[in-house]
Amino acid sequence: MGYSFPEEVLEHVLSFIDSDSDRNSVSLVCKSWHDIERWCRRRLFVGNCYAVSPAIAIRRFPELRSVSLKGKPHFADFNLVPHEWGGYAYPWIAAFAEAYPWLEELRLKRMVVSDEALELIAKKFKNFRVLVMYSCEGFSTDGLATIAANCRNLKELDLSESEVDDVSENWLCQFPDSYTSLESLNITSLSSEIRFSGLERLVGRCPNLKTLKLSHSVPLDLLPNLLQKAPQLVELGSGLHTKEVHPDLYSKLAGAFSGCKGLKRLCGLWDVVPSYLPTLYPICFGLTSLNLSDAPIQCPELIKLVSQCQNLQRLWVLDYIEDTGLNALAESCKDLRELRVFPSDPFGQEPNVSLTEQGLVSVSAGCPKLHSVLYFCRRMSNVALSTIARNRPNLTRFRLCIIERFCPDYITLEPLDVGFGAIVEHCKDLKRLSLSGLLTDRVFEYIGSHGKKLEMLSLAFAGDSDLGLHHVLSGCKSLRKLEIRDCPFGDKALLENAAKLETMRSLWMSACQVSYRACKLLGQKMPRLNVEVIAEQGHPDLSPDEYPVEKLYIYRTVSGPRSDMPSFVWTMDKNPALRSS
């Protein structure tokens, strides 16, 4: 430090820098910049809660206000990660309670959060404002009650997709009457009934409430009242369910919706009665996001609804929309950026709707801004994929799920290698890709050579040999997350590309062919990786080393093996001296 550039000036400059990667770059300039930066960093994102320990995080960044943590691997969403695997939030929250009394925001994804953890949040952080628990579990409405009762400055409470143990309907009433700062509430995942009067009063006294996403149990009768109390809503999630159509209710609802002039995002609509859909028409033009993935609305009504949403940017919908609906979408919604089509009957043997690859092709042709796709369908062709790729080279996320495994091109009966190859070749900014259908090693050759910006890749029932995995690991320079299930990938590719694993956040392999021996070897050779073997059938030591492990989760870490593993997870030793192999 041979210059007199005041720290305060640098701090001020840095306060304009939000992006983590930029801040990381700043901290590498020199020691003093590293020091200054770490003292003024306010937000931290930890993509894998086991990659770093709370102590290390706190030591480096002593003044955090906002932390995001992710726990379980993504495949936990599909029940591939055993229960009790881990991802506990409590140690983090307990450490933060000591170190960051002024912590304001916690965003947790796929973590296990106990009521005790929630109680800590409620009692220890005096200025707590934002609690987002996306796809979490382990807590009950008792924990929520403590939050409600104690967090006077809470702005956002978001329980999207979390599993909550509903033990009391009363927790919303724990928000004191003096509490008025709520801006965003998402309690969609709660199945219980809530005290509706409590909800109405809460909504009525929070003038800044912008997001209100309710659960199934809120009856339709209540909705007009809520909307009238909160005409400033921007985002609404609600059912439109009622047993009978009351003319009064209809007009009340229509009036209430018309009053919400700023409503931009709509979701829910479980059990919607089609005759009530027209109450939404007045707001359709203003909608930018519509999530109908829980709504059993059939094609004709869907078309009527969607055709009026000319400003729609995001649509999540069930495959009831069918190809005709997607054609209508392509014609009406020219601003569409993201499309997700979910299957209404995923386990049925036969298609129950007329949704094919054509729908996606239409949207790819008609919506120039489309960049994010998740599409479940029952057939696909290389020609369609190539067309989509050529239509939409701006795709950044492409996830295709052909419901039947190993499904070939339905026209030529060939694998879909060429089609997906076209996707990676033309969509040069592709960051996320999920494959399905019949695929050989060739598709991985394409991905390895073209997928240079690919960050996340999900594979299932694909490929022929280790060569496939090798192509991916050696070719995809930007790869951060790789998750694989039921593919014939084994030791060779993994061991050949061991060094690559340290450049990635994590690798998940289940029902593949990586031997226990290779896992041990990898654990020994790569001390900065945790090589975790998941074996619910019994300790892998009990089988020959050549046997493949059931599930494998490898991630880089600076904290060494974790200490909270359940009985069926083992971290491969890093010290060869301790093992005889």
Next chain:
Amino acid sequence: MSIPLEHDYIGLSEAPSMERASDKISSASSSTISSESEKSTALNLRETELRLGLPGSESPERKPQLGVSLFGKDLEDKTNGYSLGSLKGFVSGAKRGFSDAIDGSGKWVFSVNGGSEVDLGKGAVLFSPRGGNGVKPLGGLDNNSAQKSCMPGPAMKDVAAPSSPKPVQEKKPQASAANEHASAPAAKAQVVGWPPIRSFRKNTMASSAKNNEDAEGKSGLGCLYVKVSMDGAPYLRKVDLKTYCNYMELSSALEKMFSCFTIGQCGSHGLPGRDGLTESHLMDLLHGSEYVLTYEDKDGDWMLVGDVPWEMFTESCKRLRIMKGSEAIGLAPRAMEKCKNRN
């Protein structure tokens, strides 16, 4: 015949039958394999055997000297996964089918020698199935064990995929049997986590207006949770109706749960013996005819508990409410009427 099949991968003559084992839906009995072997000869599935070459050192053609055949078979250059022309959709499927064959016991493993360069061309048997003889069915895919790997499944489907007439006939049984399941061909075993739908979404869809019987209640199969509220109590409780066999058990459980909420009384016990369950009895149970146990049924109507047979009650009860006797007066006639209409 099963023994040679499982151990001797070098037995090239066995190849067709082994590969055809992908068709086997039953627990990989060798007889099944051999009986179907004729069908496969025409397809020459041997050509598509799975290979494990050195990454990077293999040419796409997979020269045999570099490729280590998983099954210790000859390493001549055969059609590999890249030449899609010859066998069309069979290619990868056939490979998998081949491994299926080996996978007779459901436990085959292949081993690569650590990280070292594989001694290619040795043709050594690289792996041996665990336990040798036991040709075990793979069981449900729910195990998701690596031993089962992805091989079996693909084979089923792949073999079915091409338009050649033979597989088409077998398509349904294969497809339906998912992963070499020893089940009847008609049933399609579900693969864990496939299609990749969030379980959260599955539950939501199950409870949406898809005409799913509400038999699962709110918590999935095997239990029937309903909320129980009591007028004046600060919070609800939940009970699993499936844990009770009759009204008596239910009422005693509720009594225990809510005894502490009784206005002015705590821990009231010692209620009169119960012989049957009448309306008045319920009232007695609930602390001196002040409260009445009612339930909301599927139609949204509130009924008195005890009027209908227990099974009918558990099927239609959505939620319970212990309400004040005075509020319950209007219920009785409706309940009676409703029962009449039902019967």
